[in-house]
Amino acid sequence: MGSRSSHAAVIPDGDSIRRETGFSQASLLRLHHRFRALDRNKKGYLSRMDLQQIGALAVNPLGDRIIESFFPDGQRVDFPGFVRVLAHFRPVEDEDTETQDPKKPEPLNSRRNKLHYAFQLYDLDRDGKISRHEMLQVLRLMVGVQVTEEQLENIADRTVQEADEDGDGAVSFVEFTKSLEKMDVEQKMSIRILK
């Protein structure tokens, strides 16, 4: 939405990003446009502050965790990193399941990867397990000061107990997946970009 047009040539590594994420050329252009709009100081990358400026994201109870998911290592996210996260929310098309080449890595928007994205919103220290303590912390993020510590602990305990199968007091990714097997993940975690 500026006065310059976005050409494919402008996106560095455009082809490899397309192959990795599965976004169409048009979608990628739109996202690049958006990336540049968010990058207010024209740095070429986004910082946490750029994302925090988005009003609708700042009021989201999980806003901080979502922002964090863009910065797996360090303080900056470049365009490929930006698109990689967004690729998790690409709707599952028929073509993805048909042309499954066993040698190629799983597409970023597969059910498993969508679940994994949700999992790591809870897994604060990225150790592959959601401990009761981590569950408590994320819940606290989501409810602010509205709920007492006791109520929150009850909720956290119940949730971990229900999902925990091997009794280690934490929810592993496999247990997480199992407890959500009936959920229509593909539909709930998809954002369709209109052409």
Added chain:
Amino acid sequence: MEGAELAGKILSTWLTLVLGFILLPSVFGVSLGISEIYMKILVKTLEWATIRIEKGTPKESILKNSASVGIIQRDESPMEKGLSGLRGRDFELSDVFYFSKKGLEAIVEDEVTQRFSSEELVSWNLLTRTNVNFQYISLRLTMVWVLGVIVRYCVLLPLRVTLAFIGISLLVIGTTLVGQLPDSRQYRPQKGGICVANHTSPIDVLILTTDGCYAMVGQVHGGLMGIIQRAMVKACPHVWFERSEMKDRHLVTKRLKEHIADKKKLPILIFPEGTCINNTSVMMFKKGSFEIGGTIHPVAIKYNPQFGDAFWNSSKYNMVSYLLRMMTSWAIVCDVWYMPPMTREEGEDAVQFANRVKSAIAIQGGLTELPWDGGLKRAKVKDIFKEEQQKNYSKMIVGNGSLS
């Protein structure tokens, strides 16, 4: 000698033409119909250009009107519906899906950020600056574009620059102004009232002052804008503030109250959004102006983007480059609606009153109404909005007996 004589002759012919055809008629309030003819030709040309573009591009790549459709498919269900998981409303691991989806949607596209950049046009209006997605179509179109550039830079620009210099009033910027609706003139603001309008650019001021005199309230600027501001103060009393001083709301309110109490002073013109928005929406009206009391005269201003984009993106362009863009547009066309005066009702607080006026202006101008603060252009959203969301969510997971 020859060259100088020739130049002198050209200049004097030029000035005579300008005086004769533009200045004198406008001084006497007579219209020669030149603007109307110009606009007719312009509209025909743009229509032709649109048809050429649509013929030229394949069906799939025609740019949709992104202002209304948006670039992602939205599911606007409220929090409760979106969160319904396997078991009703207790906290679920799957709640994270709803919030992460909403969060990512906001990252891809949010209502506010897009309001601070120029509106995308459905069809190109032959100005390079609005060319977002249009490729080379045909030689004829390019020729028309070249002709357009010549006309805009070599005819319209010198014409407007000349007018700008000639104009004694410091606010003459010199673009063509067309299209004020005459029938709502009965509601023009009177002395002692407060006029509020939605804000898109400093030209709003120009437009309103061609139809009446106002005292202004606004941010002190530097540069060319500052010169104009200081000069205006010499002519009649205005109220200029530092934005940091604005934080002291009592001071502002006091000065404004003093101003309207004096019946001899001109009505005050305030833009309660506090910043320039791109004319597709109206953002939160700051309650300060509505706490003063007095009669509020709302005015809705809507620009027609086809002829030129009037939005001043102050972080992108300074005043002089903004003026240059204005002077090289085709024209500035806007509709101004004066609306019946409103006063604060019994039991209504300033915020509710502000929202009521904002709705009225948005409806009249055909703009979207947004609850967000225009100040988001520069600062982060206030924590109080996040607390509201957290409250809603807490009510759901705790208030439904999930403790047992």
